[in-house]
Every structure is written in structure tokens, then in C-alpha cells.
Amino acid sequence: xxxxxxxxxSRTLGVLICIEGIDGCGKTTHARELVSSLxxxxxxxxxxxxxxxxxxxxxxxxxxxxxxxGIPDAVVALLFAADRVxxxxxxxxxxxxxxxxxxxxxxxxxxxAYQGAAGLDTExxxxxxxxxxxxxxxxxxxxxxxxxxxxxxxxxxxxxxxxNLQNLKNVRKIxxxxxxxxxxxxxxxxxSFRSVSERILKLVREYLTExxxxxxxxx
Ligand code: TYD
Numbered sequence: 424x425x426x427x428x429x430x431x432x433s434r435t436l437g438v439l440i441c442i443e444g445i446d447g448c449g450k451t452t453h454a455r456e457l458v459s460s461l462x463x464x465x466x467x468x469x470x471x472x473x474x475x476x477x478x479x480x481x482x483x484x485x486x487x488x489x490x491x492x493g494i495p496d497a498v499v500a501l502l503f504a505a506d507r508v509x510x511x512x513x514x515x516x517x518x519x520x521x522x523x524x525x526x527x528x529x530x531x532x533x534x535x536a537y538q539g540a541a542g543l544d545t546e547x548x549x550x551x552x553x554x555x556x557x558x559x560x561x562x563x564x565x566x567x568x569x570x571x572x573x574x575x576x577x578x579x580x581x582x583x584x585x586x587n588l589q590n591l592k593n594v595r596k597i598x599x600x601x602x603x604x605x606x607x608x609x610x611x612x613x614x615s616f617r618s619v620s621e622r623i624l625k626l627v628r629e630y631l632t633e634x635x636x637x638x639x640x641x642x
Contacts (some may be wrong), residue, residue: 437519438636439556440627441530443598444564445591447571448612449619453564454528456620457627461524465638466631469518472528477513479506500538504551507531511555524636531555532563532601540593560630562623563602564612568592 442454454470461468474480474488483502486492507530518525531552539545566574568591601607610622 436522438524439558441527441558441561443532443561443607445568445571445594447574448564448566450564451528453620453623454526457623458526460624466524467639468524468526470526471514473510473530474506475510477509479509496541496543500543500548501551503534507555530558532561532607536594536597539597540590561607563598563607563609565609566612568595570613
């Protein structure tokens with residue numbers, strides 16, 4: 424049984440599934456759609472996201488995402504890592520202990536891809552996230568930065584330096600490396616919304632079956 428801080432986590436119960444991708448890839452919509460489909464099928468699934476709404480997530484949004492205050496990249500990485508530890512302690516681990524299928528919109532691999540793209544050593548980024556449990560399944564929705572930026576521009580204003588073409592190209596490159604290293608499973612995000620969501624649901628259902636996760640009704 425892995426131990427995390429003061430909380431013991433039984434990984435035989437819940438499942439942690441992360442959805443990753445560059446800005447504008449559609450991961451939030453797909454993560455929410457996935458939760459709704461799983462719930463309709465009778466699974467106990469919950470959506471959560473990083474950065475969180477907690478103390479560190481709020482600092483990240485106010486001081487990094489909404490304004491560019493020139494905070495050093497290493498400090499940014501540490502704040503995301505702190506937010507993740509807090510997220511695990513307060514939300515994710517208790518849900519996993521209850522046997523919930525937790526769908527997390529961004530997690531560890533976002534730090535490796537984004538903070539790595541900012542020029543930090545990805546091994547150091549992994550090291551400061553040492554206490555973050557590995558996701559059981561991590562899906563990566565792949566779109567080109569051009570498509571991602573077009574989708575963002577259609578919706579809200581651009582945020583900070585993280586959302587420029589060159590940066591997103593660098594982020595995508597690292598995500599592709601993680602796919603090659605079998606850390607992430609890639610889904611083509613340029614296809615129609617419906618086919619992307621069906622593909623995600625199929626991969627998740629296959630994983631849940633393999634892990635023997637039952638629907639609440641079957642318990
Ligand atoms: P995003 O999913 O776009 O949040 P929102 O729901 O507010 O649109 O994530 C916010 C940004 O934070 C995104 O550009 C990626 C960045 N980020 C990192 O740089 N490192 C991380 O560890 C995480 C979780 C996010």
C-alpha cells in the first residue's frame with residue numbers, strides 16, 4: 424500500500440485517470456463528457472482539475488495565469504507541485520479510498536510538458552513531484568498548436584506567455600515524447616468531437632474492465 428504524507432492510499436479501490444493536452448485541445452469538455460458518460464453507465468466518477476480552486480491553485484491563477492509577473496519558472500513549477508500535493512491530500516486520495524473513478528483535467532504530465540517547455544530540466548520537475556502518485560491511466564488529446572490557439576481565440580482572451588505558438592509547439596513536443604515513452608496514451612483530438620469522446624470512453628472502459636472496476640449498481 425503506497426503511503427502519501429499521513430494518508431494511506433489503497434490503490435486497489437479507486438482509479439485515477441488524467442486527461443492531458445495543450446491549451447485548446449478540448450480536454451476540459453472531454454473530461455466532463457467522460458464523467459457524465461461513466462455516471463450514466465453506473466460508475467461512481469468525479470471530475471476534478473488542476474490548477475485547483477484551493478489556496479495554491481488560486482495563487483497560480485491570480486499571479487501566473489492571469490498576469491505575467493516575471494515569477495521565475497522554477498517557482499512556478501514548485502507552486503504547481505504544491506497545488507498537486509494539496510489536491511491529492513484534500514481531494515484525490517480521499518476519493519480513491521472511497522473507490523471513486525477520479526477524472527483529473529491536467530495533472531503531473533502538465534508540469535513535465537509545460538514547465539519543461541519553459542526550459543526546466545524535466546527530471547527535476549519529476550523530482551519535485553515525487554509525492555504525486557502515478558495516474559493509473561493518462562490520456563493525451565493531440566491537436567496542433569495552430570488548432571489549439573484558434574479554439575482558444577474563439578472563446579476567451581489569451582492568457583500569459585504559456586499560450587503562444589512557439590511555447591505550445593515545445594509543450595506538444597514533450598507530450599509526444601511522453602507518448603513515445605508509454606507514459607501517455609494518445610488520442611487524435613483533431614477528429615470530430617463525437618469520435619474523440621467515443622475513443623476516450625472506449626479506452627477508459629477497457630481499462631476499467633481490465634482493472635475489474637465495477638459499476639456502483641454491481642457492488
Ligand atoms: P487550463 O487547463 O487551461 O485551465 P483552465 O481550465 O483555467 O482553462 O490550465 C491552465 C494553464 O496552466 C495551462 O496553460 C497549462 C498550465 N499548467 C502548467 O503550466 N503546469 C501544470 O502543472 C498545470 C496543471 C497547468
